[in-house]
Each structure stands twice: as C-alpha cells, then as structure tokens.
Amino acid sequence: MMSIRTLSFAISCLLYTGYALGQNSPDCRTAIPVCADAPITAVVDGSGDIDDFDPDVITQTGCLEKGSVASANIENNTAWFVFRAGTDGQIGFDIEALPVNPGGVVTAEWDFALYGPFDQTSGENFCTAIGTGTTEPIRCNYEVNDTNFTGIGVNPENSQVGAPNVTGSQNTYDEYINVRAGEIYYLLINNFNTNFDGDAETFELTFTGNSVNTNQNTALDCTLRDEFLGLDIIACEDDPDIILSAQNSPAGPDIVTITWSLDRDDDGTVDEVVAPSGTEYTVTSPNSGRYFVEIETSFGLITDDILITFFGVPTLLAGEDGIIIREDLTNANDPDQYAVEFEVDGDGEYEYAINGGDFQDDSVFLDVPPGINTVIINDKNGCGITEPIEFLVVGYPKFFTPNGDAFNNTWEVKGIEELTNAQVFIFDRYGKLLKQLDNINGWDGTYNGNQLPASDYWFRLDYDRTEQSVVVAKTVRNHFSLVR
Secondary structure (H helix, E strand, C coil): CCCHHHHHHHHHHHHHCCCCCCCCCCCHHHCEECCCCCCEEEEECCCCCCCCCCCCCCCEECCEECCCCCCCCCCCCEEEEEEEECCCEEEEEEEEEECCCCCCCCCCCCEEEEEEEECCCCCCCHHHHHHCCCCCCCEEECCCCCCCEEEECECCCCCCECECCCCCCCCCEECCEEECCCCEEEEEEECCCCCCCCCCEEEEEEEECHHHHHCCCCCECCHHHHCCCCCCEEEECCCCCEEEECCCCCCCCCCCEEEEEEECCCCCCCCEEEECCCCEEEECCCCCEEEEEEEECCCCEEEEEEEEEEECCCCECCHHHCEEEEECCCCCCCCCCCEEEECECCCCCEEEEECCCCCECCCEECCCCCEEEEEEEEECCCCCECCCEEEEECECCCEECCCCCCCCCCECCECHHHCEEEEEEEECCCCCEEEEECCCCCECCEECCEECCCEEEEEEEEEEEEECCEEEEEEEEEEEEECC
16 A cells, blocks of 8 residues: 555656646745655745845845835745755756746846755754844855846856855856755845836746756656645744645645644644635744645545644743753852752743853853842844843852952842841851841941951851742851951
8 A cells, every 4th residue: 555655655656757846845944845756836926924034133134135215125036945965976056037918028137045054853943043144145146147047056148157155245146056965055046136016927947956856857856846834833922824725735625525634732633623625824923833735636545744843032940940040159068059940931042141151051041249249141043132131139248358449348048038037147257246147238247347358267157048839948068268
C-alpha cells in the first residue's frame, strides 16, 4: 500500500511537470516551497500582510534599500519562495520579467535577495533573522536590468556570466552558489524600481546550474514542495492573521473535500476539526498549535501540517517565582558573588540585560551588585521587549571609605528594609560591640563620636525568614573593611 507521503510525492511529480505555479506569497513567513523540475510563474500584486522589514528600523538588506519617502518600505510587489538543496552541487536561477497580458508590454524590473544557508533542524526563526538584519543576503540585485532577466549564474539572453557578489556591486547577475544537501534558502523577488501603484505583475523563475543540469528532479528536494503549507511559523501576538492555503498542494484544482484540524498542544492528539471545508483557513492570534489539512482528491488522500507558535512581550512568572535570588547576603558564603535568575512565563527564545549592560542568552547573572537593580527581557523572535523591571538584592559593600567625599562614606546592609525583624550589630576584631544599626542609617566609622582606624570589622545580621510557611530565625556573620 502506498503511503500518504509517497502518494503526495507521486502526484507532485505528475502535476508539476510542465506546470506553471500561479500562487504567490508576499510574506516570508508563508514563503512557497519550490523545486527545480519546472519553471515557476508568479503574479504579484502587493507587499503582503506584514512588513518583513520594519520600515522604521531596517532601511537596507544587502543591496535592497527602502525608498526616500516616509511611507516607503524595502518591499514592493513581492514574492517569497523557499527551497531545500537536494544534492551537493551548484545552483542558480533566472528571473524573467513577463508582460501581465500575453503580447503586452513588460512593466516590471525585478530585483532579488537570496538568504541562507539555514539549518532546518536548528529551531531558528529564519524570517525573523532576515527581517531584523541578523542575516544578510548572500546574493542580491538592485541594479537596472539591461535585459528582461536577472538572477544567479548566466543570463540566457546575452550570456552574461554572473560576477562575485560584493556589497555595493552593480551586478545584474551574480555568480552561482555552491550548496550542500539539506540546506534551506529563502528567495525574495521584489519590484521596487518601476511600480509603486500595486498593479499585478508577472515573472517566471527557472532554476539552473550543474546540479539542475545533472538531474532537475533531485537538485532541489522536491519533497519540500509536499509541505505545501510551508515551514513552521513563529509569529507575534499582534501580527495580522495567517492564511493557510491548500491551493499550493500537489492536487492543484483536483480537490473533492478539504478538512482542517488542530492539535493545540502539539502532543499528537487532534483536539478539534476547525474547518470542514474551504481551500483556505485563517489562523488568528494567539491560537498556537499544529494545524492539519486533509485533501481528498480523485487520486487519493493528501495531507500536510504546520506548527504555528505565537509569542508576545515577555512577562516574568508571578511573585517570587519570576526573580530568583540564588545567592545573596542571606545564603552565599562569598559576599562578592550575588547570583540572580529570571524565569519567564512562556517557552520562547529570550535574552536578558541587567543595569543597562549587554544582552545575554543565559537567564542567570553572577556578580549582581547589592541594592536595587533592573532587568530588561527581549523576545528574540521580535515579539517585544520589556520596560526595565526593578529587583532587589540584599547585600553589603566589602569596604567603605568615610573620608567626607560623598562616596562610600557609610556602611550598611543594602535591602535590609525588605527583611523581617532585621537587626545589624557591628564589632571590632576583639568582639566589642561598636554600633547597632536601624533600617535607615548606616555606620559612619565612628565610636562615641571618635573616628576608628582603618581595619577589618565584623557584623552580625539577625532577621526572620519564612521557609515552607514557617518563620525561622536567621543569622549571618561576616566582615568588611574600613579604608582611610
């Protein structure tokens, strides 16, 4: 018995041989998977539901630039495709501008940017990496084309050989790329130069290169095209709706029935049939989950699925669960080592920065100073960043300098006001009690109005702490230096 995936591939080969794909996606997140076994024709008529490049932040990606007016963006009449290398070898492509109507005038002047290679197993959000400028294109054209072609490899109209891709180059053709099997690439095709009114325009995309010449059916992994819903999507909670389409399936127009269903927790159990029919299904935020489509055709059954995950602005877990003081004055042997860990409510990819410093992926910070600190948490998928969040570390300075210069003139336990029934006693090295501190004033280094000499001094901190709903008396003893 033929499996569903095998059947899908067989239908794919049958329908796509000599078949011109008429569907198009103007957004990276719903890029259309393609193969090299036949030319691909696309009609573009806009820039999609979302700005793949934030016009207020990203003004350039490789050679592509946004316009000079405030409302401009890098994208204009765009198409996004994704392909996966099927074999090691050489890949190129030709993008030919076509008239909207046969025999008509060609109005488009196409540009492109190619991004990759990406590792599909990495879990990285490729479209976020592209849109934030983290990833730059490896091949690019923004120049005025002197023929109806642009691309990578050799121009079929005038035999122009692609030149090496360099920043600021004036290539209309770039040199071939060398690929390895399994690598993922995203291709943005864009008409920014000649059409600002959103009129539909047409091009034909044909893959070339030694790998294609050897075997056009294996040069690119055509099974990716069976994943016609596209690669898994990471989206933000304020993003526009995501339109899933069955129209790009190998079935083409040969559809008897369609059923959409959802596994909300992606745990292998389908929770509900969300739409019994229709070639498109709209996913609204924040409905994360794995979406399935089942297409009955005259050839058999075709299925596909896609995981869609929505993220929002990071939020810490409520209460003490969100900010965990691993080591501070009350539970660390080394008073220089104050460690803090942050726990976010969610399973996204986050980075953290404290006190205006650099971001790091690790949620644990060492050497956090005592007192009031701030943390900022950023969602690495571009879904939001927090305002500075204050947190307290109870601690004390290792030394103080009571010399009247307005810096480090007093010694105190910082954050003591947050402790219960806290008392601090200061002793000299012989155990003589010199001062009992309240929660407001520190010690100025005097005893009975007389300045004490530079030396090491000791303190004892007594306080109450609740552990598992029981109030326990705690004591901390340590020393510090008076420096003159």
